[in-house]
Amino acid sequence: MARYLLRRLGFALLLVLVASSAALLLTRLAPGDFAAAQGLDLTSAQREQLRETLGLNQSLAEQYVSRLGGALRFDFGESMLYSRPVSALIGERALNTAVLATTALLLATIVGMPLGIYSGTSSGLGRAAVRMVSTVGVSIPPLIGSLGLVFLAARTGWFPVGGMTSSAGADVTWSAWLADLVRHLPLPALALALPLAAALEKLQSESIETSVHEPFVAASRARGVDRARVVLRHAWPASLRPVLGLYGLMIGGLFSGSFVVEVVTSWPGLGRLMFDALKARDLFLVAGCAATGAFFLAAGTLLADLLLAWTDPRVTSGDEA
């Protein structure tokens, strides 16, 4: 198990390194730079001065080595856009994204998994309805989903149209702030969770449908064990392997921030930060956001692998036959 864990950790580190390096190199190689992105606010001389000050005139290799050296010392540089340390900016936004991601993950799990178990082990109109809804859910892109929810919120007033807290919540008690936050969560959380819930339902359904036909399930039934008990205690754990695989990706994707949902719903998270950094060609912030995203993806995958190893010991023993 320790060897397995080390292997996965090594993979996670490699992923973070590759993703942040690729982000830095690709942003650097694309036409234009931070100084050019200032538009017409600066004169040519000021633009050149800015390049000099920020080290944008350095060669690609110099920049990369300098950034890599900094990252090894946990110094991710200073954002050109905000003139603040990248690590501080990412820390603030990662917390906001984590709140949203955790809610969306819980929501997707609560909705997707039970429905998947139901549709995978039953037949008739209910199953057909669930499958149809999840097909629609999977097909709706997050942009359309979030715009639809924003429209719904504006028309009905059921929940705020956007933001993480309301203006009135600027100087309030902790509990009032929390209540305000909870009021703002449904819109972005639903926008993120609905397609994920639909994907989870589909995967869980297909997986459990296979599991319920396994010989050990038939044997349990033959011994007279109650059907619901057989499904939940025997077939469901055996069906979790593909679902947990998706879970890893879901965790990674959610925690690294969805810029579409965050921009449309004005949620101040990592996705929006990355989007702004990319628009402004803020090299170090882009690299920092990419590294954070890769870290969450690696952590999610690792968590999913550990869960998988917990539910299915064949994974770590190598006995997968």
Place this chain on the structure above:
Amino acid sequence: MNRQPRALLSVLLILVVGFLGWRAWNSARTDQEGGTELVVSDVSTRGGTLTSSLRSEPRSFNRLVEARVPTDLYSTLTGAKLVRINRATGEPEAGLAEKWTISPDNRTYTLTLREGLAWSDGAPFTSADVVFSLQAIYDAKAGSVLASAFKIDGKPIEVTAPDARTVVLTLPGTFGPGIALLDNLHLVPKHKYEAALKAGTFAHAMAVSTPPAELLSMGPFKLTSYAPGQRLAFDRNPHYFKKDAAGIQLPYLDQVIFEIVPDQNAEIVRLQAGQLDTLQQQVRPEDIGTLRPLEQQGRINLIEPGVSVDPDGFFFNMRAPYWSKDPRRDWITHKEFRQAISHAVDREAYANTVYLGAGVPVWGPITPGNKRWFTPNLQRYGHSVDRAKEILAGLGLVNRDADDWLEDPKGAEAQFSVLVFRGNTSVERGAQFLRDELKKAGVRVDVVALEQGAVIERMFKGDFESIFFVVLTSSLDPAMNADFWLSSGPSHFWNIGQPTPATDWEKQIDDLMVTVTTGVDEAERKKAFDDVQKIFADNLPALYFVAPRLYMGTSSRVGGVTPSILRPQLLWNVEQMTVTEDR
């Protein structure tokens, strides 16, 4: 075998957490609904909170080094000027300076500050702060974006402070806009930033991480909180100097909040939902139809300040070396080619297609929105595809094969590429409209949408065939935008920073602009600038098709609005704005 109970427990736990979350959300909603019953909303001119939107985050609160919209809006709320241009009348009005005199040679301005002025920390505002602000603007290490605006013919203005209430500005030469120059002067407190300027760190002063209590204000509001990615909140500045005619201390509002809403669609929805009172910028033409019914219901107001002073512009690369080896060099930089393009574009159809009817045809960069400097007597190239084809044929461009496009005698196709900013919907639509119109004349246009930074970089490097974009005007007086008109100017986009004028007509414009920038007789300045516009329209270094009509959206609770065509169109006189009741 004990994994299954754990899994079941996990599901149960998730269900419980979800249920509690739902309860909390539900109770928060109920609380809010209950709360609205307690609100007693008297219509009042004083008090209340105005909520506006901001599309992007501030990068700095230092207006001397950062000119973007968020910083400029911050400065509008927290800054005061010695002399301000009234955005509605275009005339200078007294600000921190209660009066001023101008010397007979129009080079020395002596300003007297009001008595008892104070920064928001209570420290007195004196002439030393004015001197210090200009020192910071001219400081090379500070890298102020205002430095060039405060140089006359490349030379700085001398500033002295004979006493605490007197400021003397001596210009190196006469300056056409006169005292209006001071509308650009943003003031910073000497007692707070003198050390930073001496240490060469002024460029980093007033960073967004600065605690709001340390940011001083002379304006109607002071920053009280900044939640990155969420909002900026401003409270009334009790030290603000202005009072209304009845002697009531301004501003009327208690608080202004800027909600950061990066997406323009979400911004409109929040205005519709009553969560915003004003928008950062004008309403897009495509949103007007959505907002009209709400206007009829009395929920929002659509205000039309006038015709925008920022028309869509289109220009070719006029740097001769760029085309020296290009087979199209014999015709692409000729003014007749540009005149043919101007004839080929139906401006009425452009206004209908790109601005959904909310635009007026224009024939030069100065639009009817700029009432003082606009001249209608310019060469107009009426829409006629036949006339365009005739001119193109005169350049040797005729259809020599079976395709839709014209060719010159050497076989080079009548084709060029045009760069546009990706994401600017009206400009992208405008470039596509241009492409479709020129197709009718047999000219092929390839529209290339790039990120703004990439377009700007290619423009400054001269690596482009043509660019379609919109330049945002910061001042109505052409002397304040001389960089665009002068051949040596950094904003002379078609051929930037020429050491000597490349053409005779650019030389003529340079000469006339001397009168516009240094003349003190308004009639002479206007005549000179009319001539500049005529030369421009004859030679068409840049083509202009349509200027949009501006529409500003506000919630119906907003009052005291005096709209302007210049940014910020509504908040420029935020101290006079009111809200009638809380939501």
